[in-house]
Amino acid sequence: MARRRMIYEGKAKILYEGPEPGTLIQFFKDDTTAGNGEKHELIEGKGVLNNRLSEHFMTGLASIGVPTHFIKRLNMREQLVRAVEMIPLEVVVRNVAAGSMSKRLGIEEGTQLPRPIIEFYLKNDELNDPIVSEEHIIAFGWATQQDLDDMVSLGLRVNDFMSGMMMGVGIKLVDFKIEIGRVFEGDFQRLIVADEISPDSCRLWDVESGQKLDKDVFRRGLGDLSEAYTEVAKRLGVMPRQN
Numbered sequence: 001m002a003r004r005r006m007i008y009e010g011k012a013k014i015l016y017e018g019p020e021p022g023t024l025i026q027f028f029k030d031d032t033t034a035g036n037g038e039k040h041e042l043i044e045g046k047g048v049l050n051n052r053l054s055e056h057f058m059t060g061l062a063s064i065g066v067p068t069h070f071i072k073r074l075n076m077r078e079q080l081v082r083a084v085e086m087i088p089l090e091v092v093v094r095n096v097a098a099g100s101m102s103k104r105l106g107i108e109e110g111t112q113l114p115r116p117i118i119e120f121y122l123k124n125d126e127l128n129d130p131i132v133s134e135e136h137i138i139a140f141g142w143a144t145q146q147d148l149d150d151m152v153s154l155g156l157r158v159n160d161f162m163s164g165m166m167m168g169v170g171i172k173l174v175d176f177k178i179e180i181g182r183v184f185e186g187d188f189q190r191l192i193v194a195d196e197i198s199p200d201s202c203r204l205w206d207v208e209s210g211q212k213l214d215k216d217v218f219r220r221g222l223g224d225l226s227e228a229y230t231e232v233a234k235r236l237g238v239m240p241r242q243n
């Protein structure tokens with residue numbers, strides 16, 4: 001078989017040209033990074049778990065009408081997705097103070113927020129993905145006001161769905177990050193959830209013990225990351241099998 005053309009290699013994933021126009025193949029690597037690549041390890045099987053978990057979250061979202069780029073899982077490490085024009089922003093939704101919000105605002109980690117709070121970060125490795133305001137986004141043309149409204153709405157819908165799904169298996173969805181892309185359909189365009197949703201991009205705390213079941217285990221050196229992700233997959237009943 002001819003070697004596929006690589007479109008883009010990121011820290012944890014590779015995108016290849018897909019079999020049909022308008023499609024891509026998303027490959028999940030075992031590479032695990034923190035601090036914008038400062039800490040880097042290969043964690044065997046992490047890519048397999050994230051491929052399966054992202055499939056689970058994306059298909060769940062599609063089932064309640066939230067549009068995503070996911071088409072189908074191809075194998076243990078690859079999924080077929082729709083090609084999108086990525087919006088150069090990360091959308092973070094927070095239910096509980098943690099991580100950079102706690103640091104920036106001095107709010108103790110674990111403090112329940114009065115309502116879900118949405119933040120935007122500019123995707124720019126050289127600048128360490130700085131937080132940006134809606135004013136910045138509009139003024140510098142990274143997205144339109146309509147895009148912003150749609151991103152907030154997508155973020156809140158993903159939050160509602162994911163919070164419920166995780167609470168059902170005894171896990172608190174503390175916060176998460178999504179990335180959003182634009183697709184063109186005839187004269188119309190709309191925004192859809194792209195990239196991945198996995199424990200790499202969420203904070204997940206066990207409701208009973210507070211145990212962290214997400215990438216903070218790696219960032220903060222708290223133990224075995226693949227054990228944590230396996231626990232999430234087991235509770236959701238989506239342990240990857242051979243293919």
Ligand code: C5P
Pocket residue numbers: 090092098099100101129175176177200201202203215
């Ligand atoms: O670090 P911070 O507290 O801003 O992260 C908020 C949420 O966004 C966390 O769930 C984290 O895993 C996720 N995130 C991410 N990729 C980044 C930054 C944050 O997935 N580049």
